[in-house]
Amino acid sequence: MGRCGLAGTSRVLAVLALAAILGGAxxxxxxxxxxxxxxxxxxxxHTPVPPDNPATQEKVSLGAKLFEDPRLSGSGDVACSTCHQADLSFSDGIDRHPGLDGQPLDRRTPPLWNLAWALSLFWDGRADSLETQAIVPIENTREMAGDLDLSLQALSADPQMRKAFASAFPENPAVTRANMAKALAAFQRTLVSPETRxxxxxxxxxxxxxxxxxxxxxxxxxxxxxxxxxxxxxxxxxxxxxxxxxxxxxxxxxxxxxxxxxxxxxxxxxxxxxxxxxxxxxxxxxxxxxxxxxxxxxxxxxxxxxxxxxxxxxxxxxxxxxxxxxxxTLSSNDPPRPAGLPPKVMAFGTDAEAVATSTVSQKDRRFTPTSVLLKVGEALRILNDDIRVHNVRLDGPDKSFNSDAQNPGDTVTIGFDRAGRYDVICGIHPEMRLSVTVLAPSTTEPAQNKK
Ligand code: HEC
Ligand code: HEC
CATH class of the missing domain: 1.10.760.10 (Cytochrome c-like domain)
Structure with a gap:
């Protein structure tokens, strides 16, 4: 993809240059x-779905039911679909929806199309998956003010719901918070905007x-x-x-x-x-x-x-x-209906071949290379040779790193003292992804010898 992008850019530049030569004002x-x-x-x-929540018809239809179910809210009269209305691109047609206290919420209700591909959720990106996002509005005192345990009790008391949960989660047939979140997420991943003119x-x-x-x-x-x-x-x-x-x-x-x-x-x-x-x-x-x-x-x-x-x-x-x-031209003539796309399980990371280097560039908001190979004990230098402020972040089970604001010209250095695979992103431009493979000394020898 990156290559095509570059070739395309230079083609555009060539056309522009030609236009200028020909006297194009x-x-x-x-x-x-x-x-x-x-x-x-x-x-x-295809629609990307995460490995830990594969899409099934049963799960998606349970999610669709929950999305419309006011029992998820404390008052029993607010559903997700109260604010995210299908005919309004899953938004609500007003600047800011009134909260339960009658005052407008802080932000507008965003449409929900094509979130299967989103790298973060909410206007400020504070949730990183639809699964973690789903219970936030329920427990938000101003949106649904729900007590999730009470909602789960109400749903469990309903035989239809128990049945729907059981067929959506045959391996763990229970009305739980995690299953509810998974079903809501699976349903929202099917909200793919249809083709337009x-x-x-x-x-x-x-x-x-x-x-x-x-x-x-x-x-x-x-x-x-x-x-x-x-x-x-x-x-x-x-x-x-x-x-x-x-x-x-x-x-x-x-x-x-x-x-x-x-x-x-x-x-x-x-x-x-x-x-x-x-x-x-x-x-x-x-x-x-x-x-x-x-x-x-x-x-x-x-x-x-x-x-x-x-x-x-x-x-x-x-x-x-x-x-x-x-x-x-990017919208349908009538209120759009979701386009069905087959789901495909995809994991984080790039398929790019790892390059043995300890220096990574961030020019044009892209880590180059996108995949690097290091040895235990080595450090990675990530330089900001871009015109934008970046925020290099690594969150792993045994290691985390946060560069804070990395201004143009700044270089950050991350040391690695354990073998493993690490994913690095930019907190401001999360589409920038870098995978770091750190090899134990013993495994590096044969790889080195091969070259
Ligand atoms: C620097 C990045 C950037 C550029 C360039 C940019 N946009 Fe945006 N656009 C955004 C962001 C970010 C928002 C949301 C801002 C907010 O709500 O505070 C937005 C919001 C919008 C929205 C509102 C969408 C919605 O659902 O609320 C429209 C429409 C839009 N942009 C069209 C355009 C058009 C047309 C141009 C070119 C003239 C443009 N944008 C250039 C980043 C950009
Ligand atoms: C009272 C209105 C209201 C209700 C009810 C509501 N939402 Fe929202 N939703 C919002 C607002 C407002 C935001 C934006 C908040 C922010 O970004 O800070 C939002 C954001 C979202 C987002 C993030 C979209 C994006 O582009 O990042 C998703 C997904 C979402 N809601 C799903 C749901 C689900 C699922 C439910 C039911 C469990 C629900 N919402 C209930 C108002 C509502």
Whole structure:
């Protein structure tokens, strides 16, 4: 993938350079490299599921039942679907849902499409899997204020529910917190947004998009640089950015304990967003027009502002309309129904061949190489040769490491005194993944001799 990306970028650069040589004025849009972008936006043909919660029909239908069941809440009248409504892209159509105390919640209800691929959950990424996320709203005093044990008792008293749990979890047929979380997670992984007109274009149907929608796509991947963060078929990089919205909410910063991540929120997917207005973590922007006006005119310049936002974005009224026209092509014409994709069990980590090196780069928000081989006693140097602040983290059973804010130019060093496999991520850009294999001295000898 990385290779294709690079080849694609240089192709775009070549086209841009050619356009400049041919006297293309700066205000003439660069031609769209359709081949490159069709590849970059291609939908997957499987839904990833974790090895410890494989999807079965029984589990998914139990999860769907629980999602609509108000017995999960303390008051007995709030279900997940009270806020996450199917016809509103599993959001609720309002800026911030009133909590049980009548006051608006701190943040807007996010749509739930395509979370099977999400690397973290909530606007600030504080949960790292759908399984751990599922019980948070139930126990949240302002959302559902449930006492999980009471809910579990109520469900166990219902023979239908007992039966549904038993067929979903034949190896452990009980109404438990863990099984409830697994079923809710399995159901939410089936919420895959369906193909839209844009996907017909991706598949090669040139006429699927109108000229102004195509112009909007060119702006999205070109001058307006939206694709720096809204990338891939889900239109998100799973990273956290401050995009210069007003407000006191510090988002990712307090979660990591890093001031450089203040005001940073998870990049939302842009799929099926026509159905989920208003927008942003605080629901402060009513429509796509307001969103585009924000990026062009209203970005608050502060030290935490994302390095991935263009320094300056001049958009004419026509260009704004074109961008909005393009955003609309990522939504269905009628309230969308989930697209069934076959599940496929996938584990963390890269398949890349491990490279024997003790130095890793972070240029362009990518660990290079993505997989390294060390010997016990050696240290790994991770240098920030990027333009962004990073946060190198390693969380393992016998070792953990947190670089705090790693500014451009800073190098962090992690020593390894035990053999094993370790996964490293960036807390601000969790799509950056590095696997470290540390070999015991005895096993390194043959490997060395082979070379
Ligand atoms: C009272 C409204 C309300 C109820 C009820 C509710 N949620 Fe939410 N949900 C929210 C809000 C608000 C957020 C965002 C909170 C944040 O990011 O800090 C959220 C976030 C989420 C997310 C994270 C989505 C993302 O993009 O990261 C998931 C998943 C989710 N809820 C699932 C559920 C499930 C499952 C239930 C039922 C057990 C549920 N919710 C009940 C309002 C609600
Ligand atoms: C620096 C990364 C970045 C860039 C560049 C960027 N976005 Fe965003 N976008 C985000 C983040 C992060 C949010 C959520 C911010 C928040 O709620 O505080 C967001 C939110 C949105 C939303 C609202 C989605 C929702 O469900 O609330 C839309 C629509 C959107 N962006 C479109 C665009 C367009 C169009 C462009 C180009 C003009 C663009 N974005 C450029 C990161 C980015």
């Amino acid at each position: 700066a205000d003439r849009p660069a031609p769209l490299d359709a081949g490159h972008w069709r590849k970059a936006f291609t939908r997957p043909d 844009f996907d017909r274009w991706v598949k090669g149907e040139d006429a699927a998009l109108e000229p102004d929608e195509l112009a909007g796509l060119s702006l999205f991947v070109g001058k307006a640089a939206c694709v720096a963060c809204h990338k891939g078929w889900r239109f998100t990089d799973d990273a956290f950015h401050d995009i210069g919205l007003p407000g006191e909410d510090r988002g990712r910063g307090p979660i990591l304990g890093i001031a450089a991540a203040d005001h940073a929120f998870k990049t939302p997917s842009l799929r099926e967003r026509v159905w989920s207005a208003p927008y942003m973590h605080d629901g402060s922007l009513a429509g796509f027009e307001d969103v585009v006006d924000h990026y062009a005119d209203r970005v608050i310049r502060r030290p935490t502002l994302s390095a991935d936002l263009p320094q300056r974005l001049d958009l004419s009224p026509t260009e704004r309309t074109q961008l909005v026209a393009f955003l609309n």
